[in-house]
């Protein structure tokens with residue numbers, strides 16, 4: 219396996235406040251990795267650091283090239299799609315315009331149109347609402363739209379910030395099934411931040427545990443699942 | 456009846472200009488959340504550039520498009536040089552810079568072309584009002600098509616609505632803002648060149664027009680380009696009809712109407728007629 223993304227000793231800042239204190243992270247090409255942690259541990263901050271939304275120190279490499287210090291717009295062009303916390307819906311634009319925006323970095327119109335159809339196959343509910351203002355979608359539908367928008371980039375890596383947030387259990391199953399399909403069939407690597415640790419560890423190959431801005435544990439998903447401390451704190455049994 | 460129709464036509468004609476200015480204001484407001492007080496002065500300066508080109512013997516339509524191009528580039532330059540470094544500065548710094556821009560353009564125009572009133576030609580001869588309406592409508596339709604049906608128009612709307620999400624799909628938000636400034640300056644240039652044959656050219660020509668433009672933007676709701684257009688036309692018609700039919704208003708008090716309208720809308724319906732609150736679920 220080849221390394222797709224590697225973060226070494228990454229610190230991140232909100233203004234003068236340091237929120238990450240030297241995070242190390244390695245993502246393998248084609249893998250699903252999950253980042254677990256309590257509220258305020260720094261999961262969202264880690265994802266924001268990786269795609270240049272906040273100021274960082276340390277080294278981040280994606281497919282061999284340094285991306286730390288580069289602007290988000292350029293990092294996105296390398297193939298990193300971010301499904302942000304809160305979904306980032308363009309509420310006044312239509313569902314289809316939201317999807318089209320996901321392909322903003324691409325040129326080939328026929329391919330883009332085909333990919334929109336593919337997203338509609340994954341999420342038929344979006345197709346029914348294609349001309350509707352995206353802000354009128356339900357929370358779950360907006361989550362699907364956010365994932366669909368990220369897929370429109372044809373990313374090599376997707377950063378997903380709590381995709382299951384606010385979704386009914388059945389919808390969560392559906393969404394994870396789609397994410398697994400995308401990972402398997404298109405070889406898209408996933409970095410998955412989840413509150414639902416059980417679900418995340420089931421889907422993931424590797425897992426990291428973050429506490430107050432530091433990685434405190436790393437290993438295969440099975441290893442973390444077997445760990446006494448993780449089980450008590452995050453799996454609740 | 457003929458008086459009424461004449462006033463209506465005049466109202467539509469000047470209303471179109473207010474609509475264009477209102478639209479320029481709304482475009483910049485959506486991009487940077489501030490009202491560009493210098494919008495009118497920028498339009499005035501563009502119109503002087505056109506006047507100068509005409510003086511040098513450049514034909515009218517060549518002048519027209521050349522002025523639009525120069526204004527477009529100038530608008531982008533203003534954003535890149537003056538406002539980009541201010542991106543995270545407090546509101547007050549923005550206001551100070553707007554006022555500075557205002558007086559720089561005003562005094563620069565006075566310095567270069569002096570304060571005497573100059574006449575500005577119309578390409579439509581005696582049918583200036585009709586031509587003016589046609590030009591504004593063409594402009595508005597063109598803008599609508601641009602924003603609704605082109606990828607870059609979509610990118611600009613996305614950047615204005617949600618900058619962070621826009622960056623996450625790769626939209627270069629900074630350049631979209633600059634482009635918005637360029638387009639606003641170009642729209643202002645068209646408005647200036649269309650209104651100049653009516654009000655004559657001088658450095659203060661845009662003061663009242665800017666106020667009407669603001670009124671149009673506020674009536675339409677500062678967040679709605681379509682509303683700005685409707686608002687601009689309504690203000691123009693209202694101004695002309697009130698000036699003719701309401702006793703005491705006459706032409707001297709017409710400007711007060713704009714102020715009254717701004718205050719009334721802000722008090723009664725701050726989001727304007729069309730500044731619909733987006734339906735949002737969180």
Ligand SMILES: Nc1ncnc2c1ncn2[C@@H]1O[C@H](COP(=O)(O)OP(=O)(O)OP(=O)(O)O)[C@@H](O)[C@H]1O
Pocket residue numbers: 232235237255256257258259260261262263264303
């Ligand atoms: N915009 C901000 N400004 C200042 N501090 C922030 C900001 N966003 C987050 N922080 C701080 O950074 C730390 C990490 O926050 P982060 O949002 O990354 O947590 P999280 O792991 O995603 O939590 P949650 O599970 O609640 O989403 C917290 O202490 C938080 O207070």
Ligand SMILES: [Mg+2]
Pocket residue numbers: 261262263303379
């Ligand atoms: Mg978070």
